[in-house]
Amino acid sequence: MESPPDNSNSKQIGPVPKAVIARLSLYLRELQHWEREGKETISSTQLGKLLGFTDAQVRKDFAYFGQFGYPGIGYRCAELTQAIKVILGTDRSWPVALVGCGNLGQALLGYGGFSEQGFRIVAAFDSSPSRIGQSIAGVKIESIDSFLSLSKQLDIRMVLLAVPAAVAQEVADTLVGAGVTGILNFAPVTLSLPRTVQVVGVDLAIELEQLAYAVVKTRT
Amino acid sequence: MESPPDNSNSKQIGPVPKAVIARLSLYLRELQHWEREGKETISSTQLGKLLGFTDAQVRKDFAYFGQFGYPGIGYRCAELTQAIKVILGTDRSWPVALVGCGNLGQALLGYGGFSEQGFRIVAAFDSSPSRIGQSIAGVKIESIDSFLSLSKQLDIRMVLLAVPAAVAQEVADTLVGAGVTGILNFAPVTLSLPRTVQVVGVDLAIELEQLAYAVVKTRT
DNA sequence: CTGTGTGAAATACTTCACAGCA
DNA sequence: TGCTGTGAAGTATTTCACACAG
Numbered sequence: 001m002e003s004p005p006d007n008s009n010s011k012q013i014g015p016v017p018k019a020v021i022a023r024l025s026l027y028l029r030e031l032q033h034w035e036r037e038g039k040e041t042i043s044s045t046q047l048g049k050l051l052g053f054t055d056a057q058v059r060k061d062f063a064y065f066g067q068f069g070y071p072g073i074g075y076r077c078a079e080l081t082q083a084i085k086v087i088l089g090t091d092r093s094w095p096v097a098l099v100g101c102g103n104l105g106q107a108l109l110g111y112g113g114f115s116e117q118g119f120r121i122v123a124a125f126d127s128s129p130s131r132i133g134q135s136i137a138g139v140k141i142e143s144i145d146s147f148l149s150l151s152k153q154l155d156i157r158m159v160l161l162a163v164p165a166a167v168a169q170e171v172a173d174t175l176v177g178a179g180v181t182g183i184l185n186f187a188p189v190t191l192s193l194p195r196t197v198q199v200v201g202v203d204l205a206i207e208l209e210q211l212a213y214a215v216v217k218t219r220t
Numbered sequence: 221m222e223s224p225p226d227n228s229n230s231k232q233i234g235p236v237p238k239a240v241i242a243r244l245s246l247y248l249r250e251l252q253h254w255e256r257e258g259k260e261t262i263s264s265t266q267l268g269k270l271l272g273f274t275d276a277q278v279r280k281d282f283a284y285f286g287q288f289g290y291p292g293i294g295y296r297c298a299e300l301t302q303a304i305k306v307i308l309g310t311d312r313s314w315p316v317a318l319v320g321c322g323n324l325g326q327a328l329l330g331y332g333g334f335s336e337q338g339f340r341i342v343a344a345f346d347s348s349p350s351r352i353g354q355s356i357a358g359v360k361i362e363s364i365d366s367f368l369s370l371s372k373q374l375d376i377r378m379v380l381l382a383v384p385a386a387v388a389q390e391v392a393d394t395l396v397g398a399g400v401t402g403i404l405n406f407a408p409v410t411l412s413l414p415r416t417v418q419v420v421g422v423d424l425a426i427e428l429e430q431l432a433y434a435v436v437k438t439r440t
Numbered sequence: 441c442t443g444t445g446t447g448a449a450a451t452a453c454t455t456c457a458c459a460g461c462a
Numbered sequence: 463t464g465c466t467g468t469g470a471a472g473t474a475t476t477t478c479a480c481a482c483a484g
Contacts, residue, residue: 017475021433025426029408043443051410055443056477063445071444071483088429089436096428107327108424113408117425119432158431182435184427188249188333190271198434200427204328205337206245207420208316208404209308211378212339213241214418215402216309237453263465275465276455283467291461291466 020061021088026051027058028084035077043074090118097156099171100163101126101134101141104186108160109137122154144171148178158182165189240281241308246271247278248304255297263294310338317376319391320383321346321354321361324406328380329357342374364391368398378402385409 030050034042044058062068062075068083069075085091096119098105108114109121125144126132132143142150150156159180163171168187175183182198185191188206191199250270254262264278282288282295288303289295305311316339318325328334329341345364346352352363362370370376379400383391388407395403402418405411408426411419 019475021430024433025423025429026410028429029423029426030410033409045443054477056446056479057475059444060446060476067445069444072442073484074443087433089432090429094432103327103330107323110323111424113423113425114428117429119425119428158428158435160428181438182431184424184431189253190246190250196438198431198438200431200434202422202424202427203245203249203333204331204404204422205333205339206249207422208334208339208378208380209245209248209310209337210241211402211404211418211420212309212314213244213307214420215378218401218416218418239453265465274455276457276468277453279466280454280468287467289466292464293462294465 014064016064020064023051023053023057023061024084024088027061028081028088031077031081031084035081039077041070041074041076042080044069046074085118093118093120094158095120095122095154095156096158096160097122097147097151097154098124098139098160098162099126099144099147099175100161100186101128101131101136102162102164105160105162106136108162109139119158121160123150123156144174147174151178151180156180158184160184160186162186234284236284240284243271243273243277243281244304244308247281248301248308251297251301251304255301259297261290261294261296262300264289266294305338313338313340314378315340315342315374315376316378316380317342317367317371317374318344318359318380318382319346319364319367319395320381320406321348321351321356322382322384325380325382326356328382329359339378341380343370343376364394367394371398371400376400378404380404380406382406 027047030047031042044055048055048058059069065083065087068080082091098108098121101109101124105124109124114121121139124136124139124141125147126141127144131141134141157180159175159182161168161172161175161183165187168185168189169191172183172185172191172193176193176197181196183191185199185201188203193199247267250267251262264275268275268278279289285303285307288300302311318328318341321329321344325344329344334341341359344356344359344361345367346361347364351361354361377400379395379402381388381392381395381403385407388405388409389411392403392405392411392413396413396417401416403411405419405421408423413419
């Protein structure tokens with residue numbers, strides 16, 4: 001319809017705070033729900049209220065990447081959604097591998113939420129002979145020894161690492177040797193890897209601790 | 221041996237930044253590994269290096285809660301571990317319930333990492349008749365309808381919420397009605413609940429998005 | 441009017457740097 | 463000497479408040 005605001009300017013202007021990126025994912029999630037309700041536009045105030053942020057915060061966050069809003073209107077959901085996906089790199093589909101097919105790994109294989117955001121688990125690996133060969137959620141579990149060749153073939157750069165803590169570092173080293181540059185680490189250890197490799201840690205016990213603190217604090 | 225530094229002063233001095241609390245959990249985790257190696261003390265520099273923080277950051281973080289270190293020595297692991305647990309509220313064992321026993325819920329039931337940090341999953345609930353009555357990892361799955369009575373009986377104040385996104389808000393409302401004050405929410409939705417209820421969200425797709433951003437950014 | 445984008449002000453957080461203790 | 467605790471300085475992030483656009 002009207003001319004789009006300034007999509008030539010979807011370039012990041014300065015260094016972007018990490019917290020901004022974290023919120024971008026939250027905005028995207030809320031935006032997707034909002035669109036599903038059939039709404040076409042959303043204001044910074046509305047979006048902020050959904051997440052408990054101020055309207056200024058919402059606008060500032062987007063301003064790091066360009067101009068996406070329409071004064072008097074707000075943001076067009078479809079446009080903004082797309083812009084955030086481009087920023088996060090999820091406007092395309094990523095092939096990811098699961099490494100470690102125990103309890104948690106198997107649950108990750110069955111979790112549908114990844115594909116909705118553009119991530120496809122295209123291969124699964126384990127070291128236990130009793131698991132190798134099994135298929136779960138349509139993915140056959142391969143030997144970790146075949147990671148190098150299969151990951152090249154499938155162009156895998158990101159891995160969900162769900163192995164026991166005791167072997168996590170060792171397995172991670174192998175993955176990095178095979179060209180992996182991003183690891184979502186579910187093991188409760190700090191991985192020590194080259195700076196070129198990105199690691200995001202998800203430690204469920206730590207999340208529970210944070211919750212315990214919050215609960216105790218408010219009671220006191 | 222010597223007089224402890226100042227355990228009367230384990231009182232928080234000002235408002236504590238949320239980031240500090242997040243790091244406290246990381247310190248605790250590293251400290252536990254460090255102790256397992258048989259080490260008795262650790263300096264702020266050593267602890268910082270394990271996590272990529274500066275020594276000053278480590279000391280400042282602890283300073284919010286009192287004085288725990290010994291000049292010339294560092295921190296005694298056992299003492300510091302205990303102090304952090306007291307701060308986080310995990311010096312005692314918490315009974316928690318699992319609500320939602322699908323893929324992810326079952327994996328959480330089988331996950332040993334919680335008990336190591338003082339959390340016991342003492343009950344599991346689901347709404348599906350096909351799951352109710354089953355036992356997983358020694359915990360029998362109960363009907364969600366019995367949550368109110370069982371949670372009172374077991375003194376449950378924290379819940380792992382692993383139900384489908386579509387029903388998460390509704391179920392959360394029920395839990396809060398039963399007196400739950402802390403929810404670790406695995407559903408990819410923002411729960412809208414009274415301020416007295418603490419919510420920590422774990423959205424696996426969002427963590428992957430954050431990783432994708434980091435990977436794309438470094439490649440560019 | 442409603443609502444964005446954005447400098448300026450206000451906060452919050454991190455790092456520095458050093459006094460003082462063992 | 464080795465290392466903590468902590469004001470002061472320096473950065474980073476958030477909020478304010480307002481010019482301007484539809």
